[in-house]
Every structure is written in structure tokens, then in C-alpha cells.
Amino acid sequence: MPSAEYVTAFVTLFVVMDPIGLAPLFIALTQGMSARARFGVGLRAVTIAAILLTLFGLFGDKILVGIGISMPAFRIAGGVLLFLTALDMLFERRTQRREGQQAEPEHDPSVFPLATPLIAGPGAMATMILLAGAPGADTTHIVLVHLVMLAVLSCTFTLFVLASPLERLLGRTGTMVVTRLLGMLLAALAIQFILDGLKGAGVMG
Numbered sequence: 001m002p003s004a005e006y007v008t009a010f011v012t013l014f015v016v017m018d019p020i021g022l023a024p025l026f027i028a029l030t031q032g033m034s035a036r037a038r039f040g041v042g043l044r045a046v047t048i049a050a051i052l053l054t055l056f057g058l059f060g061d062k063i064l065v066g067i068g069i070s071m072p073a074f075r076i077a078g079g080v081l082l083f084l085t086a087l088d089m090l091f092e093r094r095t096q097r098r099e100g101q102q103a104e105p106e107h108d109p110s111v112f113p114l115a116t117p118l119i120a121g122p123g124a125m126a127t128m129i130l131l132a133g134a135p136g137a138d139t140t141h142i143v144l145v146h147l148v149m150l151a152v153l154s155c156t157f158t159l160f161v162l163a164s165p166l167e168r169l170l171g172r173t174g175t176m177v178v179t180r181l182l183g184m185l186l187a188a189l190a191i192q193f194i195l196d197g198l199k200g201a202g203v204m205g
Helices: 003-017 019-029 035-067 071-090 093-099 110-119 122-132 139-161 163-200
Strands: none
Touching: 003 019, 003 122, 003 139, 019 071, 019 110, 019 139, 019 163, 035 110, 035 122, 035 139, 035 163, 071 110, 071 122, 071 163, 122 139, 139 163
């Protein structure tokens, strides 16, 4: 396939994953963590997302058909889970737990919601299925599509690493404001996932 199509694939995955938009979400979800802890969370999240997207790029259509799950159903489930996270951000439940007198295990958002559904969400998984399963795709094409996906994830991880300096720039008050604002945006994104899922299932026109 022409190299221009892989540039298009990169742009498509970049827009779907939105690394720039994920950076402030990463700050909000890892609020109060050290730079070292954030590095670990970011690395785990990107690694898990890479594994998930690779699986969906290779076997996604077979997995969903095999277990009887449609992509609209997958979008709805991701939207519901994301909405629960948005509620935590809006009402500062996570911060209150950390600042309480009783010690609790430190929250690790690397698997949920960072790896999925934020990085490897229904849109990214569906995109990998479509890109890897293009008509006439051979082994070389599938490998190149996965290399493009890894390039986008590298951009995502780079922005995660820069999260701590961004938080210092914002300060505690600025971070709280951003956290609540992003909670609202996350809630809206979650509802959009659900609406897209309902439309895809034919429930809504």
C-alpha cells in the first residue's frame, strides 16, 4: 500500500486516541502521585493499551464475533465505565480518600480508565480492526499498521512524562479546577460513547 495511507493511518489513530487531550486527564487521574509513580502508571497504561490494540488488530473481528459482542455494545459498556470515573473526578471522591485519616491502597488508574477506555477505547479498537483488515492486506501491511499504532502510543507516553511539570505549573488550585472541568468533559465523552453505541445498535436514529 502507498506510504501516504500509513500517514493517514497515523493521523486517524492520533485523532481517535487524542494524546494531547489525554495529558491533562492523566494529570487529574494521577493527582498527588510522585513523578516516579506517574512514570510507572503511564508506562503500564501505554503497555497494556499496546497489547490490547495489537490483539484487536490481529484478532478483533474474530474475538467480538466469537463471543457474541457487537461494537455498539462495546461502546456502551465503555461509556458507562467512563461515566463512573467522571463522577469521581467531579465530586473529588478520590482526593477525599487520599486525604482521609485512614490509609487506603493507592489508586492505580493504569488499567482503568487510562489503558482502557481512554487510550485503547472502542474507537481505537475499531480503528485497528478496520486498518489491519483492509482489503488486500498482507503480513507486511499488518506489521506496518501496528508500528503506526506504537508510534502514536509513544507520543502519548511522552506527553504523560511531561505531566508533572504541567501540574507544578498549574498548582493545587489550578489542578482542582482542571480536574472538575475535565470531569465534566469526561462525563460528556462517556454519554457520547453511549449515544454512539445506541445509534450503532439501531436504537436511535
